[in-house]
Amino acid sequence: MRLYYKFSILVLFAFILSCKQTTKPTQKALVNEVVETISIPPSWVAGRVNKAKEKLGASEAGIVVWNAMEAHGGLAQWYANGPLSFRFNYQPLDGKTPRDSYQSVDTWSNRAVHTSVTDSTSQFGWTGEQAWVKAKDSTAFEYDTKFWALTPLYFLGQPFVLNGEGVNLELLPEMTYKEQEHDVVKVTFDAGTGDAPDDYYILYFGKESHKLAAIRYIVSYPEYFKDGGHAPEKFMEVVGENMVDGILFPTSYKTHWLTKDEKPGEYITQIDVSNVSFENDLPKDFFDVPKDAKILIE
Numbered sequence: 001m002r003l004y005y006k007f008s009i010l011v012l013f014a015f016i017l018s019c020k021q022t023t024k025p026t027q028k029a030l031v032n033e034v035v036e037t038i039s040i041p042p043s044w045v046a047g048r049v050n051k052a053k054e055k056l057g058a059s060e061a062g063i064v065v066w067n068a069m070e071a072h073g074g075l076a077q078w079y080a081n082g083p084l085s086f087r088f089n090y091q092p093l094d095g096k097t098p099r100d101s102y103q104s105v106d107t108w109s110n111r112a113v114h115t116s117v118t119d120s121t122s123q124f125g126w127t128g129e130q131a132w133v134k135a136k137d138s139t140a141f142e143y144d145t146k147f148w149a150l151t152p153l154y155f156l157g158q159p160f161v162l163n164g165e166g167v168n169l170e171l172l173p174e175m176t177y178k179e180q181e182h183d184v185v186k187v188t189f190d191a192g193t194g195d196a197p198d199d200y201y202i203l204y205f206g207k208e209s210h211k212l213a214a215i216r217y218i219v220s221y222p223e224y225f226k227d228g229g230h231a232p233e234k235f236m237e238v239v240g241e242n243m244v245d246g247i248l249f250p251t252s253y254k255t256h257w258l259t260k261d262e263k264p265g266e267y268i269t270q271i272d273v274s275n276v277s278f279e280n281d282l283p284k285d286f287f288d289v290p291k292d293a294k295i296l297i298e
Contacts, residue, residue: 036284038083040108045079052163061169064183064205068159071210073247078160079107081245082280087117088152089272097142104279104286105153107160111287112149116140125149127287134293146296155236156249156273158203158212166190172202175262177214181207211248212238216258232257235264244276 052075056062069075083106090099101114109128116122122140124133126149133145154161162169172184182204189199202216215236235258240251253271256264289295 037280038106038282038284038286039280040079040082042080044108045076048079048163049076056163056169059169059171061171061185064171064185064210065159065162065169067210068203068205068212069163071248072159072212073243075160075163077246081107081247081278083107083278083282083286084153084157085275085277085279086152086156086249086273087275088156089117089274090152091270091272093268093270099143099148102275103152104282105150105157106287107153107157110150110153110164112153113287114145114149123290123293125287125289127289130289131296132289132293133296134290154201155215155253155271158201158215159205162187174207175204177204180213182213183207183210212250214238215253216262234258234268237264242273242276245278247278249273249276 053066056066069078072078083104085102085104087100087102092098100117102117103112103114105112111126111128113123113125116135119136119140122135124135124141124145125131126146131146131149133141135141166189168188168190170186170188172186175182175184183206185203185205187201187203200218203212204214204216205211206213215238216233217236218233219231235256237254237256238250239254242249242251251273253269253273254267255269255271257266257268259265
């Protein structure tokens, strides 16, 4: 009995020792599985900001836009914060197709991933070179996802998105809007810039606050207008304020048709913006085409 007891103790000791010996390799494996995240050197941010400041400072329209960037938190802060995430709920009031998604956008290189608010497995995006969609069926996104991948950013990202290549700025006469004077800047694009280079924006910035108050714009996306031309001009009210990590965002937009006297007319679309945050811990491959996604043909 005593011999058996000693043997049992030895077996138990050996088992405990073996468990201890396997602990370190397991921990090491976990360390090796640390996910690499998206990052950008501070020197890149500084260089991009200095280049934008020099370019914008060379024209009256550019100075208005630079002042607006400063009023909204500053271009340096915009880039330093990292990728931007938000929900953009676009609801036409005439019963046409709504567009409601959670999205993350790489503000450094204009890449995007959208996720359906009703089905987290349904997604679409833009890698900077390829448009893709991953959904169970065609009813998940009943609109042109290639066009819509970056469209919300060109509203929510104003005025910061105006420092890119191919952007042209023109200072227009001042306008009175809601009994306040506003500087007005027209934005056009060089040929070959984006999917709809014939689009334009007319932006109203408060004369004293320098904050964005309204956006006039057209849609000329060739897939919608195969024979050329564009939709009638719209007038978008910028509503509310939401400060997130030093950057000022609106809480919603109200879109109207533009009247002949350049005033907001019929109210046609409500857009609500929520869940706004900056994400500096996204995996490095987050904006890549996911497995089983369909690449959209150019």
